[in-house]
Amino acid sequence: MPLGIPSLLLRFPHCYFSSSAYFKSFHFSSRSHFLCTGSLRPVHLYCTKWMFLVKGLRRELCHQATVDQPIEGLSDREQGFVDKIYSGLIQGHRACLAEAITLVESTHHRKKKVAQVLLQKVLSYHREQEKLNQGKPLAFRVGLSGPPGAGKSTFIECFGKMLTERGHKVSVLAVDPSSSTSGGSLLGDKTRMTELSRDMNAYIRPSPTRGTLGGVTRTTNEAILLCEGGGYDVVLVETVGVGQSEFAVADMVDMFILLLPPAGGDELQGIKRGIIEMADLVAINKADGDLVVPARRIQAEYVSAMKLLRKRSKVWRPKVMRISAKTGEGISDMWDKMTEFRDLVLMSGELIAKRRKQQKVWMWNLIQENMLEHFRSHLAVKDKIPLLEEKVLSGVFSPGLAADLLLKAFKDGL
Numbered sequence: 001m002p003l004g005i006p007s008l009l010l011r012f013p014h015c016y017f018s019s020s021a022y023f024k025s026f027h028f029s030s031r032s033h034f035l036c037t038g039s040l041r042p043v044h045l046y047c048t049k050w051m052f053l054v055k056g057l058r059r060e061l062c063h064q065a066t067v068d069q070p071i072e073g074l075s076d077r078e079q080g081f082v083d084k085i086y087s088g089l090i091q092g093h094r095a096c097l098a099e100a101i102t103l104v105e106s107t108h109h110r111k112k113k114v115a116q117v118l119l120q121k122v123l124s125y126h127r128e129q130e131k132l133n134q135g136k137p138l139a140f141r142v143g144l145s146g147p148p149g150a151g152k153s154t155f156i157e158c159f160g161k162m163l164t165e166r167g168h169k170v171s172v173l174a175v176d177p178s179s180s181t182s183g184g185s186l187l188g189d190k191t192r193m194t195e196l197s198r199d200m201n202a203y204i205r206p207s208p209t210r211g212t213l214g215g216v217t218r219t220t221n222e223a224i225l226l227c228e229g230g231g232y233d234v235v236l237v238e239t240v241g242v243g244q245s246e247f248a249v250a251d252m253v254d255m256f257i258l259l260l261p262p263a264g265g266d267e268l269q270g271i272k273r274g275i276i277e278m279a280d281l282v283a284i285n286k287a288d289g290d291l292v293v294p295a296r297r298i299q300a301e302y303v304s305a306m307k308l309l310r311k312r313s314k315v316w317r318p319k320v321m322r323i324s325a326k327t328g329e330g331i332s333d334m335w336d337k338m339t340e341f342r343d344l345v346l347m348s349g350e351l352i353a354k355r356r357k358q359q360k361v362w363m364w365n366l367i368q369e370n371m372l373e374h375f376r377s378h379l380a381v382k383d384k385i386p387l388l389e390e391k392v393l394s395g396v397f398s399p400g401l402a403a404d405l406l407l408k409a410f411k412d413g414l
């Protein structure tokens, strides 16, 4: 049984009833429609057809939960565990935060339920704290992306230390879905950010080394909430900017930063144009020694290129800065720019609006991912998929016809 669907569908019944209209706007407006599968498959082709899948699933799951009680009861042992982790977490114990993140990363059916109970508790704690904070967010969520070798770990080490010295609590979550195919976590390498990882006011967590981008995205979103519950006021989400993960990260954070080396065209081929469009700030790193001149040139190139981009905010124009993570030059100025950004978008209301939109995107991403998983593994279609894929590949069936046949088989099998 896919996790999250019972509680999500039953807690948000209006989403089911209004989802037809929503899907229309969703698949045209959101780039995230392809994130969960980690491929560019045009999910919107299927979106309207998901309606009856939702309906079937909803019927199937109705007996398990109610709107008032969205999550099934836990055993006393499980409840005791949740209470213990929760109180340790909000008191700022790193071990409890680590345990809580491990719990939300679990793919075990029962643990996923326990994780949802914990998250609900953390969410209500959040709401209370935000109320006390006059409605302002508790933490600044920052996405950091850049190609391999741009200097991300050197930057985070330097930047993180500067922040902890100024009294901030910093957590770093590394999203690395590429490791799900390579088997090892590139970003989770223990040798990275050694000094910061010893700092008691910092917490560094690599993404799980297995799973789809959708899965990693879900757990990262939940890990952000947990870090905030643990009192971390700056949450950095790091990703390698050569895949789809940076798009997913941009949908989780308040500010998205692109870190680039002072290199031109060919060396940055892996960087997609789309990711530059998402950046609120571009930092050209390694602006030291012999690299100052190329860094200036690249900065000028990006300044002109970014003038041509569509304006995404009424109060902020993306900035391009030069920094050196090695010498620390420009890092403090960069933080000043970041806080300027945060204050402006907060005062204008853009930040809250963005977060609300992200919550919705997140929910639909979860539904999409779970539905696809449910669909693919359903007995009525499982065996037919390879056959129909083959027919599409050989040109015997059109993709539309094959999709219709599979969806019909699924519907009949519900």
Ligand SMILES: Nc1nc2c(ncn2[C@@H]2O[C@H](COP(=O)(O)OP(=O)(O)OP(=O)(O)O)[C@@H](O)[C@H]2O)c(=O)[nH]1
Pocket: 146, 147, 148, 149, 150, 151, 152, 153, 154, 155, 240, 285, 286, 287, 288, 291, 323, 324, 325, 326, 327
């Ligand atoms: N000159 C100079 N070198 C730097 C700077 N920042 C990082 N480097 C060097 O660039 C290389 C790559 O730095 P990393 O911090 O490992 O880069 P990364 O982006 O984390 O790389 P991946 O771990 O491969 O994703 C290292 O040799 C660093 O010493 C800088 O500001 N100036």
